[in-house]
Amino acid sequence: MKYISTRGDQSPKHFCDILLEGLAPDGGLYLPAHYPQVDDAALSRLRSVYQNQGYAELAFEVLSLYIDDIPSVDLMALCRKTYTTEVFGSPEIVPLRPLENGIWLEALSNGPTLAFKDMAMQLLGNLFEYELARRGEELNILGATSGDTGSAAEYAMRGKTGVRVFMTSPQGRMSPFQQAQMFSLMDDNIFNIAVDGVFDDCQDMVKAVSNDLDFKRQYKIGTVNSINWARLLAQVVYYFAGYFQATQNNTEKVSFTVPSGNFGNVCAGHVARMMGLPIARLVVATNENDVLDEFFKTGIYRVRSSADTHETSSPSMDISKASNFERFVFDLLGRDGASTKALFGDALGRVGCFDLEAHPAFSQVTRRYGFDSGKSTHADRLATIKDTWEHHGMMIDTHTADGVKVARAHVKSGVPMIVLETALPIKFAATIIEATGREPDRPAKFNGIEALPKRVVTMATDVQAIKAFIAGHCS
Numbered sequence: 001m002k003y004i005s006t007r008g009d010q011s012p013k014h015f016c017d018i019l020l021e022g023l024a025p026d027g028g029l030y031l032p033a034h035y036p037q038v039d040d041a042a043l044s045r046l047r048s049v050y051q052n053q054g055y056a057e058l059a060f061e062v063l064s065l066y067i068d069d070i071p072s073v074d075l076m077a078l079c080r081k082t083y084t085t086e087v088f089g090s091p092e093i094v095p096l097r098p099l100e101n102g103i104w105l106e107a108l109s110n111g112p113t114l115a116f117k118d119m120a121m122q123l124l125g126n127l128f129e130y131e132l133a134r135r136g137e138e139l140n141i142l143g144a145t146s147g148d149t150g151s152a153a154e155y156a157m158r159g160k161t162g163v164r165v166f167m168t169s170p171q172g173r174m175s176p177f178q179q180a181q182m183f184s185l186m187d188d189n190i191f192n193i194a195v196d197g198v199f200d201d202c203q204d205m206v207k208a209v210s211n212d213l214d215f216k217r218q219y220k221i222g223t224v225n226s227i228n229w230a231r232l233l234a235q236v237v238y239y240f241a242g243y244f245q246a247t248q249n250n251t252e253k254v255s256f257t258v259p260s261g262n263f264g265n266v267c268a269g270h271v272a273r274m275m276g277l278p279i280a281r282l283v284v285a286t287n288e289n290d291v292l293d294e295f296f297k298t299g300i301y302r303v304r305s306s307a308d309t310h311e312t313s314s315p316s317m318d319i320s321k322a323s324n325f326e327r328f329v330f331d332l333l334g335r336d337g338a339s340t341k342a343l344f345g346d347a348l349g350r351v352g353c354f355d356l357e358a359h360p361a362f363s364q365v366t367r368r369y370g371f372d373s374g375k376s377t378h379a380d381r382l383a384t385i386k387d388t389w390e391h392h393g394m395m396i397d398t399h400t401a402d403g404v405k406v407a408r409a410h411v412k413s414g415v416p417m418i419v420l421e422t423a424l425p426i427k428f429a430a431t432i433i434e435a436t437g438r439e440p441d442r443p444a445k446f447n448g449i450e451a452l453p454k455r456v457v458t459m460a461t462d463v464q465a466i467k468a469f470i471a472g473h474c475s
């Protein structure tokens with residue numbers, strides 16, 4: 001499989017070339033040159049692989065369609081090392097459980113950091129270690145997080161040979177549990193940097209460092225942000241696993257509702273659907289930061305300033321722009337790199353928005369690509385968490401609650417609606433207590449983490465300072 005850029009660069013790259021890269025050189029995002037098609041016979045085979053062999057073997061099969069530069073035995077070993085019952089808590093890895101009237105929850109949050117990002121990041125850690133060893137290279141991962149990405153990256157990379165992680169986060173904005181998860185890591189290759197600013201300031205610093213090409217080359221700077229194709233690809237697998245658990249045969253369709261921020265998770269659903277997985281609807285659920293809901297309702301994509309970005313009780317969805325969205329728009333525009341570049345490279349940079357309402361492609365968003373959307377507020381979140389607790393005895397986290405709220409408005413009889421559970425409630429305990437008056441369950445291994453010693457440096461939003469910090473810790 002060859003990979004191309006959404007902004008038109010067609011110079012062929014293989015999976016391992018883009019594995020360690022962020023954006024394409026032309027500023028676009030990488031996508032496979034085509035989506036491999038899974039026909040009825042292939043789908044039946046994958047169903048039986050998942051049911052009879054397991055998730056790791058399913059992951060191997062799906063990944064193999066996109067990766068031709070890692071020998072099969074090695075790729076299988078990497079998948080088996082990643083998706084174990086010990087790490088993810090059950091043999092299904094992503095077990096499905098019924099919630100109510102046709103709505104199901106697919107558990108993606110039983111990995112080391114209790115958020116769905118572990119699903120991809122744990123694999124990425126093993127892929128990075130493998131590829132760096134093969135090349136005899138090192139990598140310094142520089143990232144920005146509002147919580148879940150950073151901890152998932154750190155737990156995936158801790159102790160790995162050849163990798164360091166420099167993770168910026170907005171000071172004081174993560175939940176105490178999230179801060180404890182990240183800052184209690186004492187591994188020599190993990191560096192936490194709390195920035196005096198909001199998430200976008202962190203992201204801007206990371207961008208500024210990455211845009212200094214000399215520095216980037218000298219210090220071998222890489223990223224694990226959600227634009228990384230390998231992460232997206234790893235996420236495609238659990239759409240298949242969810243589908244196989246919800247259906248008996250391939251004539252059945254399912255829909256997914258996806259709590260969304262940077263559009264990475266639901267973009268993986270789009271890829272699965274493009275491959276032929278029988279998905280009826282992909283419902284994008286947002287919180288008050290409704291950039292995506294606005295687009296799917298109006299055709300207008302309008303990025304927000306950091307002043308216009310709300311701090312909400314589902315903070316991992318607090319985004320001002322959706323960094324993976326360009327991938328979908330590229331497909332929507334018939335994979336026209338020049339048009340995609342005009343929108344994301346030019347219009348967004350100039351005026352911060354574009355409007356596709358009058359574009360013939362916009363009517364295809366729902367009809368051809370199956371997208372719907374909805375939005376949830378703090379009050380909705382509280383009501384949904386309280387309701388699922390009181391009526392179903394099930395405690396859900398704030399992001400998943402945004403999904404359930406939106407799913408209820410889109411569920412259709414006869415089509416299972418699978419809501420992706422993106423985090424466990426313990427990560428966002430304050431809001432759960434506000435909603436239910438009860439402390440959420442805490443997996444035993446996290447008892448007392450808030451009291452552990454913390455390893456973190458604080459920094460102003462100063463690009464020189466972070467460069468100096470990285471330089472000082474790379475030797």
Ligand SMILES: *Cc1c(COP(=O)(O)O)cnc(C)c1O
Nearest residue numbers: 148261262263264265316422423
């Ligand atoms: C990252 C995250 C999201 C948003 O996922 P995207 O891929 O950015 O759309 C939703 N919920 C939780 C808990 C997350 O950590």
